[in-house]
Amino acid sequence: xxxxxxxxxxxxxxxxxxxxxxxxxxxxxxxxxxxxxxxxxxxxxxxxxxxxxxxxxxxxxxxxxxxxxxxxxxxxxxxxxxxxxxxxxxxxxxxxxxxxxxxxxxxxxxxxxxxxxxxxxxxxxxxxxxxxxxxxxxxxxxxxxxxxxxxxxxxxxxxxxxxxxxxxxxxxxxxxxxxxxxxxxxx
Amino acid sequence: xxxxxxxxxxxxxxxxxxxxxxxxxxxxxxxxxxxxxxxxxxxxxxxxxxxxxxxxxxxxxxxxxxxxxxxxxxxxxxxxxxxxxxxxxxxxxxxxxxxxxxxxxxxxxxxxxxxxxxxxxxx
Numbered sequence: 001x002x003x004x005x006x007x008x009x010x011x012x013x014x015x016x017x018x019x020x021x022x023x024x025x026x027x028x029x030x031x032x033x034x035x036x037x038x039x040x041x042x043x044x045x046x047x048x049x050x051x052x053x054x055x056x057x058x059x060x061x062x063x064x065x066x067x068x069x070x071x072x073x074x075x076x077x078x079x080x081x082x083x084x085x086x087x088x089x090x091x092x093x094x095x096x097x098x099x100x101x102x103x104x105x106x107x108x109x110x111x112x113x114x115x116x117x118x119x120x121x122x123x124x125x126x127x128x129x130x131x132x133x134x135x136x137x138x139x140x141x142x143x144x145x146x147x148x149x150x151x152x153x154x155x156x157x158x159x160x161x162x163x164x165x166x167x168x169x170x171x172x173x174x175x176x177x178x179x180x181x182x183x184x185x186x187x
Numbered sequence: 188x189x190x191x192x193x194x195x196x197x198x199x200x201x202x203x204x205x206x207x208x209x210x211x212x213x214x215x216x217x218x219x220x221x222x223x224x225x226x227x228x229x230x231x232x233x234x235x236x237x238x239x240x241x242x243x244x245x246x247x248x249x250x251x252x253x254x255x256x257x258x259x260x261x262x263x264x265x266x267x268x269x270x271x272x273x274x275x276x277x278x279x280x281x282x283x284x285x286x287x288x289x290x291x292x293x294x295x296x297x298x299x300x301x302x303x304x305x306x307x308x309x310x
Contacts (some may be wrong), residue, residue: 068190130272156274165231165234165235165238166234166237166238166239166240166241167230167231167235168208168210168234168236169232170208171207171227171230171231171234172208173208174208174209174210174227174230175209175227175231178209178223178224178227
């Protein structure tokens with residue numbers, strides 16, 4: 001399995017470099033970080049309002065989750081990313097999602113919500129040209145994060161199967177290829 | 188080697204030798220089987236057995252025996268080289284089959300090691 005550096009390298013080769021967008025966010029970080037309360041509330045209002053995502057949460061933990069999201073949001077719009085930040089997205093968030101049974105479709109849907117909410121907010125607060133540039137930067141960075149979380153989730157999932165069954169990742173891959181071929185043929 | 192064993196052992200209906208990452212290396216069978224899928228499953232069962240015996244600290248598994256409605260399956264992990272699945276009829280003298288398989292295993296190991304050398308370190 002790839003490490004987060006390799007995944008980011010692939011992402012940058014396919015989608016575009018991260019640094020120019022990080023620079024845009026750094027320029028506006030102070031203002032963007034002020035929106036942390038707005039994002040935490042909007043995000044969890046949405047997740048708690050849908051049965052599928054609401055059941056993921058434990059009783060009385062909303063405040064704690066909102067604080068965690070605010071930390072993530074402020075760091076994400078800061079434009080300052082070090083290895084620890086990317087590692088956190090890849091393994092930390094991926095592992096947390098597997099541990100809580102939050103599948104990638106929920107994570108990607110929630111990330112889509114965050115991006116759209118950010119777009120609405122940034123359009124309200126900035127002139128159109130600036131708003132477009134800031135949104136593009138936020139979208140690019142959060143797309144990279146979604147890629148890392150999805151990959152981290154898959155890695156954790158496969159590692160769990162491998163560790164508990166003794167099957168190598170190559171053997172699990174082999175099963176996946178064979179079953180996928182069979183499913184393709186039966187369609 | 189596998190075909191020879193099947194030919195001289197009417198109670199054996201099939202043998203599949205799989206790499207530990209689930210690819211078929213050799214097989215011989217009296218019936219039609221999906222050898223790709225079977226090889227992957229045999230490698231998995233060998234892995235599961237190894238992990239399971241590790242967890243209860245009873246050493247490496249020597250063989251796995253599955254008795255089903257109409258047959259039996261013997262599975263072996265051949266060192267860290269391959270996994271072997273031998274499918275037989277149900278009404279057999281298990282001791283005789285085990286003897287034949289165990290006699291064959293050293294030759295299989297030798298053959299696998301030769302192939303590894305030929306193919307540069309991996310099967």
